[in-house]
Amino acid sequence: MKTDKIKINGLNFKNRLVVSPMCQYSSRNGCPSDWHYYHLRNLLETGAGSLVVETTSVSSIGRITKKDLCLYNNTHLREHKKLVKYLKKIRNVPILLQISHSGRKGSAEIPFVKKNSPLKKKDGWVTYAPSKIKRDKNWPLPAEMNSKQINNLINQFKNTSKLAFKAGYDGVEVHMAHGYLLHQFCSPISNKRIDKFGNNLQNYELHKNIIKSIKNILPKKKIIGARVTGSDNLPKGIKPKDCIKLLNILTKEGLNYACISSGGIIPKTKMKFYPGFRIKMAKYIKQNSSLLIRTSGLINNYVILKKAIKHLDFVAVGRKFINDKFFLLKNKKFKKLGNIPEQYYYCFN
Numbered sequence: 040m041k042t043d044k045i046k047i048n049g050l051n052f053k054n055r056l057v058v059s060p061m062c063q064y065s066s067r068n069g070c071p072s073d074w075h076y077y078h079l080r081n082l083l084e085t086g087a088g089s090l091v092v093e094t095t096s097v098s099s100i101g102r103i104t105k106k107d108l109c110l111y112n113n114t115h116l117r118e119h120k121k122l123v124k125y126l127k128k129i130r131n132v133p134i135l136l137q138i139s140h141s142g143r144k145g146s147a148e149i150p151f152v153k154k155n156s157p158l159k160k161k162d163g164w165v166t167y168a169p170s171k172i173k174r175d176k177n178w179p180l181p182a183e184m185n186s187k188q189i190n191n192l193i194n195q196f197k198n199t200s201k202l203a204f205k206a207g208y209d210g211v212e213v214h215m216a217h218g219y220l221l222h223q224f225c226s227p228i229s230n231k232r233i234d235k236f237g238n239n240l241q242n243y244e245l246h247k248n249i250i251k252s253i254k255n256i257l258p259k260k261k262i263i264g265a266r267v268t269g270s271d272n273l274p275k276g277i278k279p280k281d282c283i284k285l286l287n288i289l290t291k292e293g294l295n296y297a298c299i300s301s302g303g304i305i306p307k308t309k310m311k312f313y314p315g316f317r318i319k320m321a322k323y324i325k326q327n328s329s330l331l332i333r334t335s336g337l338i339n340n341y342v343i344l345k346k347a348i349k350h351l352d353f354v355a356v357g358r359k360f361i362n363d364k365f366f367l368l369k370n371k372k373f374k375k376l377g378n379i380p381e382q383y384y385y386c387f388n
């Protein structure tokens with residue numbers, strides 16, 4: 040079983056299990072709040088070898104909702120720095136920050152207030168996308184980005200990465216999935232451009248330049264990852280072979296790992312959910328790429344967890360770590376992965 044340690048760019052991972060990024064929509068003016076200290080501390084105590092902090096916006100209009108975490112100014116930097124310092128004292132494992140821009144999926148209501156709904160026009164902001172195509176009937180028409188705005192976006196990802204490294208994060212994970220802006224640029228469903236940022240030639244100019252610009256400022260012992268779409272689950276959408284093409288391009292620019300996700304370009308697709316539903320696709324993509332590959336998706340029992348670990352480099356767990364924090368440590372095989380506090384040890388025998 041491949042739960043063993045691994046070193047990437049000099050950064051040590053104690054095991055291959057990862058806490059999947061999970062948005063909390065609980066920031067204070069874009070900064071981590073008390074809730075983040077509680078939530079992330081709990082997740083660090085699961086025994087996973089690394090943690091990815093929820094998607095964090097590179098700009099104000101890049102937020103999904105008004106309560107998203109952000110990292111683009113010095114106030115955000117100061118508060119993220121405090122959070123990382125606190126978390127590292129709890130458990131010193133790699134902590135990465137997922138960074139993103141929501142594009143046409145932004146200006147939205149907080150999902151636990153109102154699911155899949157844009158804010159009212161007077162409360163929200165103008166959203167941008169590769170092409171003027173709505174996310175769904177009830178969503179507003181986004182403005183098409185011009186090349187100046189696209190070049191600015193590359194700088195925003197670079198700037199947020201620089202701040203993330205300064206704050207003490209061990210790496211950044213660029214969000215290119217789940218229907219957000221970089222996914223919108225990858226998918227034929229949302230990108231109908233015919234300039235160099237279109238995807239008919241599949242040279243992924245925008246994604247390539249974002250990874251390249253982060254690689255240029257990457258400090259020692261830090262890493263760059265990406266969350267990508269293996270399938271849009273739509274007849275005319277992204278297929279695993281498109282994902283492989285993207286990953287082979289990004290590998291040359293210095294990407295260290297990819298997490299294979301799926302769905303999200305429009306609210307409803309034919310995606311089927313069952314334990315480990317992305318493992319087969321991620322395994323196929325791994326066989327055709329030289330990158331380290333992770334996936335997630337209902338990996339919530341020991342049998343499926345072992346299967347995922349056998350085929351992939353990293354396995355991410357989300358909801359199970361929240362609704363059953365000691366899920367890993369309760370199992371004899373995985374118990375040694377965590378550091379159960381002395382005071383608690385005998386509760387696990």
Ligand SMILES: Cc1cc2nc3c(=O)[nH]c(=O)nc-3n(C[C@H](O)[C@H](O)[C@H](O)COP(=O)(O)O)c2cc1C
Nearest residue numbers: 059060061062093094266335336337338356357358
């Ligand atoms: C509350 C919640 C918030 C999420 N936020 C993010 C996020 O910020 N970034 C991301 O890439 N995925 C996000 N996801 C998806 C998870 O990372 C994960 O891929 C998904 O929940 C499937 O894994 P699971 O079945 O182990 O939970 C979120 C999922 C949940 C349930």
